[in-house]
Amino acid sequence: MRVAKSRTISPLDPAAAEPFYRQIYDRLRGAIASGLLKPGDRIPSARALATELGLARGTIETAYALLAAEGYIQARGQAGTVVTPDLRLQAPVAGTVRRSDSRVATTSFRPDSILPFQMGLPALDAFPRKIWARLGARCVRAMQPPDMVHPPVCGLPNLRGEIATYLQVSRGIDCSPSQVFVTSGYRHSMELIAHALLKAGDRVWLENPGYPPTRELLRLMRMTSVPVAVDGEGMIVADGLKSAPRARAAVVTPGHQSPLCVSLSLPRRLALLDWAARTGSWIVEDDYDGEYRYVSRPLPALKSLDRDGRVLYAGTFSKVLFPGIRLAYLVVPETQVERFEQVSQAFAGGSPQLSQALVAAFMREGHFARHVQRMRKLYAERREATAAGLESVLGKHVRIDPQPGGMHLILRLQGKRSDRRLVARMHEEGLYGEALTDWFVGGKGASALLLNFTNIDSRRTAEGLARRLVKLM
Missing domain, CATH: 3.40.640.10 (Type I PLP-dependent aspartate aminotransferase-like (Major domain))
Incomplete structure (x- = not known):
């Protein structure tokens, strides 16, 4: 069995819009599709690759989970993880730019997880x-x-x-x-x-x-x-x-x-x-x-x-x-x-x-109407508590927009901080955030973080998360 070297993973870009797990996923999938990694080849363990790249092990495991779910790799217990032995791939068309494949893959937009500040999630703890x-x-x-x-x-x-x-x-x-x-x-x-x-x-x-x-x-x-x-x-x-x-x-x-x-x-x-x-x-x-x-x-x-x-x-x-x-x-x-x-x-x-x-x-x-009424009251409270907690720790680094409604806060970054770079660091540390510049056509806009508050249960929780966030700035 041929063992793939970790050099198959080209250098990661901390300034890229994609988080590290997505970059690793793209590179391994590209290596498999191009034939650099062949069916049956063993790939580095999550622990070994995390150590070599200086990333959290969970980041590597997330990328591997995506590859396994799509059938590119298989876990073989003590034998390690290998490229699926009977994998059949179509030969790439000459002149095709593989970047288009990754664009299609990113239409899911948000991960299937529950992370602090994760956008798009209601208050899951308050559901009846x-x-x-x-x-x-x-x-x-x-x-x-x-x-x-x-x-x-x-x-x-x-x-x-x-x-x-x-x-x-x-x-x-x-x-x-x-x-x-x-x-x-x-x-x-x-x-x-x-x-x-x-x-x-x-x-x-x-x-x-x-x-x-x-x-x-x-x-x-x-x-x-x-x-x-x-x-x-x-x-x-x-x-x-x-x-x-x-x-x-x-x-x-x-x-x-x-x-x-x-x-x-x-x-x-x-x-x-x-x-x-x-x-x-x-x-x-x-x-x-x-x-x-x-x-x-x-x-x-x-x-x-x-x-x-x-x-x-x-x-x-x-x-x-x-x-x-x-x-x-x-x-x-x-x-x-x-x-x-x-x-x-x-x-x-x-x-x-x-x-x-x-x-x-x-x-x-x-039940639906009563649930909406309860959530409206709860979200107003959590929005106020989250904003207060974040401001108490991050006050000199951000400005929080006043908003009449919604389920997330907009934190305008002060100075010349890159929202994309900060979001990438947050993902590596188990926090979620979205960069406002990614929502602009061409990525040109003011730097800001989009953070959901619906699952932040108190000001104290918000302050604790803000202290983790401030270390990444």
């Missing part, structure tokens, strides 16, 4: 697991053979009805259950929209800064992203009109702009709706955490102002319940229901019926 377990057991006991066949591709009727009722009451959206399409997440919702209403070559307005996976999705679907700047009133619609007045669609986060958390002002909401009505364009409203506003009542959805049927409203259960449930929903204009039904029949497989039934029961019995 006992109620959830009781409802789950009841749903399982009630399951009959008709519930075990293929699920409805547009969503379980009971859940579609509960979502429509909830949106009418809480978000001011007048819609029927037939307009609600249950999806497996934001990406699935965007795929349905693209297949139903858009085509390759279309231009789409995106907020700048804005959610990075949206840019990647459009790129993979061969559409052109048009970055539109954001200020204190949200997307600057006038800039979009100058850059691409005939764009086919706009993707916006009007409740809490992602990531700056500002709200789209009423004049700009009306200007955006007027543009869509005049040009026959579409507006995708991504209301990912619109329930969480702490200085006043949650703002009405942009969709509630839509009189011309140009807004598609995308909501999710990931931020209110938990990401692992993989359920979201899309509200389409009434005139487009038939079209989306056709597209769903062709491209959607339907979400698990048991999960949908459980969420429907959770909503029908009032």
